[in-house]
Amino acid sequence: MAKRITIDPITRIEGHLRIDCEIEGGSVTNAWASGQMWRGIETILKGRDPREAWIFTQRFCGV
Amino acid sequence: MNDQKADTSQEPVSTLDRLREQGVSRRDFLKFCTGVAVALGLPLGMGEAIAEAVANQKRPPVLWLSAQECTGCTESLLRSNHPTFEKLILELISLEYHETLLAGCGKQAEDWRVKSMKENKGRYILVVDGSIPVKDNGIYCKIGGKTAQSLLEEMGAQAAAVIAIGSCASWGGIPSADPNPTGATSAHEVLKMKGITTPVVNIPGCPPNPYNFLSTVLHLLTFRKLPELDEQARPKFAYGRLIHENCERRPHFDSGRFAVQFGDEGHRKGYCLYKLGCKGPETFANCPSILYNDVGAGAWPVGTGHPCFGCTEKGVGFTVPLHYPARPKYITPPTFFTEAYPGKPEVAPGTKALAAGVAGAVIGAAGAAMLTGLGKKDDENKDKEE
Ligand code: SF4
Numbered sequence: 521m522a523k524r525i526t527i528d529p530i531t532r533i534e535g536h537l538r539i540d541c542e543i544e545g546g547s548v549t550n551a552w553a554s555g556q557m558w559r560g561i562e563t564i565l566k567g568r569d570p571r572e573a574w575i576f577t578q579r580f581c582g583v
Numbered sequence: 584m585n586d587q588k589a590d591t592s593q594e595p596v597s598t599l600d601r602l603r604e605q606g607v608s609r610r611d612f613l614k615f616c617t618g619v620a621v622a623l624g625l626p627l628g629m630g631e632a633i634a635e636a637v638a639n640q641k642r643p644p645v646l647w648l649s650a651q652e653c654t655g656c657t658e659s660l661l662r663s664n665h666p667t668f669e670k671l672i673l674e675l676i677s678l679e680y681h682e683t684l685l686a687g688c689g690k691q692a693e694d695w696r697v698k699s700m701k702e703n704k705g706r707y708i709l710v711v712d713g714s715i716p717v718k719d720n721g722i723y724c725k726i727g728g729k730t731a732q733s734l735l736e737e738m739g740a741q742a743a744a745v746i747a748i749g750s751c752a753s754w755g756g757i758p759s760a761d762p763n764p765t766g767a768t769s770a771h772e773v774l775k776m777k778g779i780t781t782p783v784v785n786i787p788g789c790p791p792n793p794y795n796f797l798s799t800v801l802h803l804l805t806f807r808k809l810p811e812l813d814e815q816a817r818p819k820f821a822y823g824r825l826i827h828e829n830c831e832r833r834p835h836f837d838s839g840r841f842a843v844q845f846g847d848e849g850h851r852k853g854y855c856l857y858k859l860g861c862k863g864p865e866t867f868a869n870c871p872s873i874l875y876n877d878v879g880a881g882a883w884p885v886g887t888g889h890p891c892f893g894c895t896e897k898g899v900g901f902t903v904p905l906h907y908p909a910r911p912k913y914i915t916p917p918t919f920f921t922e923a924y925p926g927k928p929e930v931a932p933g934t935k936a937l938a939a940g941v942a943g944a945v946i947g948a949a950g951a952a953m954l955t956g957l958g959k960k961d962d963e964n965k966d967k968e969e
Contacts (some may be wrong), residue, residue, distance in 0.1 A: 527689035530691030572905035582655020
């Protein structure tokens with residue numbers, strides 16, 4: 521029987537990351553990484569003056 | 584983190600002893616506290632009172648909740664160029680929980696958060712960075728399987744005070760920009776919707792100046808209450824004046840000398856950036872006087888030749904298009920025209936700041952009526968919030 525482990529939150533990184541893995545016979549057989557936060561910056565950018573796009577895209581990540 | 588916790592539970596290694604171990608002398612510490620007193624607009628002697636209050640008490644527990652954020656607020660706090668700043672911030676408070684800085688992860692991290700909340704119930708400071716998505720039951724931000732909204736409600740209800748750091752936590756910031764796809768909401772609003780009455784102070788900015796945050800924390804430690812706040816819950820010492828009032832380019836504005844395009848003659852000569860869309864005339868913040876990163880004069884957006892885009896101000900930053908002209912809030916005379924020691928790089932930035940602070944104190948003594956005239960008008964702010 522595969523065992524499932526979830527690690528959430530993954531710390532010491534920017535953002536909200538979650539890792540799920542399936543373990544069978546002592547080794548990882550399947551794994552998923554998922555971002556747990558969404559702001560919709562692509563949606564916010566639509567229809568804006570291209571000269572100000574940097575204000576938004578620059579703030580994807582502040583690290 | 585666990586080590587830090589063990590440290591606070593046994594009495595009492597004084598903050599000063601701890602700082603000495605870190606190579607920070609008493610003199611440096613006093614200088615630092617005096618700087619904070621100036622930033623807060625307190626008389627110079629108050630530096631010692633702050634030092635005493637801080638040195639003689641246990642570090643207050645701080646839990647840090649990150650929601651829809653980019654970690655820029657944390658970065659600006661940790662990467663401040665002041666040599667002892669990060670040591671001080673890490674030694675002055677007991678940082679119990681912070682996703683980006685925590686050593687443990689997953690269940691370990693969440694267990695620690697719950698344990699620390701329980702042990703420090705009613706006396707911890709909750710710092711929030713990032714806006715809180717409330718659309719679709721808050722699914723757009725989750726930590727350990729819980730929504731940021733439910734975590735804020737849980738952690739905010741048991742905190743002594745909430746400090747919202749950055750524009751996102753203060754008023755929604757960039758994620759709340761039109762069409763606000765996730766229902767990004769400020770910490771203050773989320774708590775209000777739930778009827779939670781824990782006092783909240785907002786430190787907007789994208790990112791905010793770390794000294795405005797630190798001064799607020801030290802005020803809380805010294806006087807056991809929050810600094811005086813404006814109607815948007817921002818500390819008045821930092822957000823009491825328009826950027827336009829203290830801008831070094833203000834004489835150019837008053838004389839009608841403008842940069843009209845990036846790189847034109849006016850821009851190269853350092854003229855006013857109003858016609859490039861500078862939002863200084865409608866944005867409240869102390870950027871021109873406190874500056875960034877301790878690298879000397881000019882280290883702030885307008886100083887580098889870029890118009891202010893109003894990041895601190897709800898209804899301006901991420902809302903009014905970048906190159907759209909500002910709607911000046913009110914016309915007032917500038918508080919000073921140039922820096923105290925122009926063209927003298929050998930004068931330490933601290934001395935310049937001090938001179939500016941003293942000038943402010945003199946103006947304050949000379950005319951309280953004048954300062955009242957500079958205060959924000961309530962009805963104007965209401966307009967802005969709409
Ligand atoms: S418009 Fe901007 S650049 Fe011009 S004086 Fe005001 S704050 Fe300074």
